[in-house]
Amino acid sequence: xxxxxxxxxxxxxxxxxxxxxxxxxxxxxxxxxxxxxxIKGVLEAKEITSSTPICLKxxxxxAMSALEECVVLSEKREPRKKKDGPMxxxxxxEHWFMHKT
Numbered sequence: 001x002x003x004x005x006x007x008x009x010x011x012x013x014x015x016x017x018x019x020x021x022x023x024x025x026x027x028x029x030x031x032x033x034x035x036x037x038x039i040k041g042v043l044e045a046k047e048i049t050s051s052t053p054i055c056l057k058x059x060x061x062x063a064m065s066a067l068e069e070c071v072v073l074s075e076k077r078e079p080r081k082k083k084d085g086p087m088x089x090x091x092x093x094e095h096w097f098m099h100k101t
Contacts, residue, residue, distance in 0.1 A: 002057075007048045009060040014040055016067060024074045031070045039063055 017036055024030050046052075 002054045003048055003050055003052070006052060006054070006056055006060070009057060009064070010043050010046075010048060013060055013064050013067070014043060016064065020067065020071050020074075024071065028074050030067075030074045032066070033070075036063075036067055036070075 017040055020030055021033070030036070
């Protein structure tokens with residue numbers, strides 16, 4: 001049962017990330033996208049077996065939750081043309097959220 005549950009969560013995260021990438025490109029790119037792609041790479045390389053610890057489910061839930069929050073942030077933010085500088089086009093509140101996550 002736990003193997004099926006973990007495999008479902010793994011596939012759901014990968015599928016949600018791929019959908020979010022397709023929908024949010026260009027100026028409304030998902031914040032922290034490189035981090036999510038790194039997680040995706042690790043998950044794709046990881047095979048879920050009966051010896052995989054069930055505590056991985058908490059990590060997967062956290063990753064999916066963070067992805068959802070970043071997608072919502074991407075949908076709410078207005079496109080900004082100037083992305084150079086220390087804030088890279090984000091407001092102070094958006095910047096705080098990304099560092100909190």
